[in-house]
Amino acid sequence: MTPGPCPVPPEVRLALSRPVIHHRTEEYHAIHAAVVDGLRKILKTEKNDVFLFASTGTGAMESAVANTLSAGDKAIVVRGGKFSERWGELCRAYGAIFIPLDIEWGKSVDPGLIEKQLTENPDVRVVFTTLCETSTGAKTDIEAIGTIVAGTGAILVVDAVTGLGVSEVETDAWGLDVVICGGQKAFMVPTGLAFVCVSEKARERVDLAKSPRYYFDYRRAKKAADKNETAWSAPASLIIALKESIDRILGEGVENVIARHALLSGALRTGVEALGLKVLADSPADGVTAILPPEGIPADDLRKTMLDKYGVHVAGGQERLRGKIIRIGTMGYCDTLDVIAALSALEMSLVNLGYTVDLGLGVRAAEEVLMATKKHKRHKK
């Protein structure tokens, strides 16, 4: 239950064990087309391009910088955690000038601040944001930011690696220009596959950008995508696995998948708070929950006890949050009793470490939330 890589369902793992197919064949073209079609449905876009890359999410993030900026161009970077800070590092690597909008880790940006900066800096080319900051579990109001940026000459880039397939993303309606995603979270495939969704407005910037790029060049990707291919050898096995996952998501229904994530993480947060612990994020995301342990209980001891004694693998804090939080992922192949298991391991581990709390309190609070909804049907099989 880390915030990625996330569990892979059995039928997806079995798909990976099929004999490999060649990527310049009709058989592959049909799979590629189906995957892109499914991703468009999940991204809620009619006609934006979807490019698949053999890479992690970081490679796809770099692609967004290299394809939309030239050295000396101006950008806005919203930073509130390890992953959103990466946008700044990438801008620096490419010689772009960026206005940092720094927020306390765990908080979410006020979209009005972006509006203010865009008004004061009409030469800003790109706004870089993060749907869910994996290091803090904080969610950004991408809809509001999308509306603001759409009215300007700038484009909006969204890191939705921890977010797409978890919470609502309306690419067309919100005016999102580049959406970055990866396979190893809510998309339930092993690490190694990333995809980006690119609007027409972004394509104009791609043609203007002068940064060196080749492997991640959207112009080469576009040419290949129009033939239902990738520009380079396709990671066909991972793409076939992704097709299985997408079939699963579309079979459950995108709205139901989002409702399930909201229900599960809501139940987790309620259980955590019933135990007297605090959720870090003011505006929590539904894919990962960052939790501050009680006074006197070191976060890493808590994490290790959950793993060693109960076999529940959660993540710790990163960088300035190292040793201060635990993070529980509830993405993708996750259902009711996974949350109960995590809460049970959490409360038993707390008691093991000397915290005084009634056993069962967190589980009970979560059960109440889970039973209050009529909509949820069993997800795992």
Place this chain on the structure above:
Amino acid sequence: MTPGPCPVPPEVRLALSRPVIHHRTEEYHAIHAAVVDGLRKILKTEKNDVFLFASTGTGAMESAVANTLSAGDKAIVVRGGKFSERWGELCRAYGAIFIPLDIEWGKSVDPGLIEKQLTENPDVRVVFTTLCETSTGAKTDIEAIGTIVAGTGAILVVDAVTGLGVSEVETDAWGLDVVICGGQKAFMVPTGLAFVCVSEKARERVDLAKSPRYYFDYRRAKKAADKNETAWSAPASLIIALKESIDRILGEGVENVIARHALLSGALRTGVEALGLKVLADSPADGVTAILPPEGIPADDLRKTMLDKYGVHVAGGQERLRGKIIRIGTMGYCDTLDVIAALSALEMSLVNLGYTVDLGLGVRAAEEVLMATKKHKRHKK
């Protein structure tokens, strides 16, 4: 039997269907260390760095350019096919100036020409070469080039994607500075994993190079590799699969693997020539054999007949060789009777298309080669 992606052995495919593991764990660190150790044995290097990337070979090629050159730097690019031309495209993308050493497709470069250029251009920083040109099946004398470049201030970069695990590569003894490889050929894993081997001489250039890079940055890769990790999320499932393949290669013995590839492709070439067909390359590589069909038989008809009628999937020509050749891969999970099957499909397809030849002639010639060796023991299981 295309020149990649190549067949994946059953135990490697089954490894891919195991539950995913997290990449920041001791369990992963041990696997990473074993893979790097195995790759060093195959690369014949004592202490050069080995970095793993979630990418195809092209991404790893870009990494070599971005990490060793700055805009305006001078390089030598040996070009004799679609893939070696990519070095030139990459240099252009990064604003490097390159001296092209163009050779006829199917020929191999005279190492003396590189020596001449290096003498005339002492400011050349990097020499880009290709061990086996996948589009022509031609092999380059990397040993001779390595000896030449080692005596200069330049570094030698070798694309060994189609070559490592097929023919001899002596990274240390030959003085190779950056060796590029990918998993989907002789390493028998699905597409999506690339690795590079970097010498100390190359590391000095990495520190000097000013090209923008992030995902493929060797400095970040080095920091992570020293902890048995990748800089970004590791494609752990593919790396676990690679460990299975490496165990298989080391179990057979690197020298035996190379001897098997030489035997199989040698038998194939003998069979092809017995049928009156011509092998394109003057100095043929042992991983892929490019074959010119007889006068009057269109290469693509031959390829399609082999696939549709006999189920043998070989590749066609690319770019200026489109429609002119077929290419048969004999890499990785390939043994005696695969070559016989390919030759049988080839001779039957030729007769189907109206070519006059005695059936069985190619197979017989190959069998004679295969039976003449005493060393070969059965590889597949």
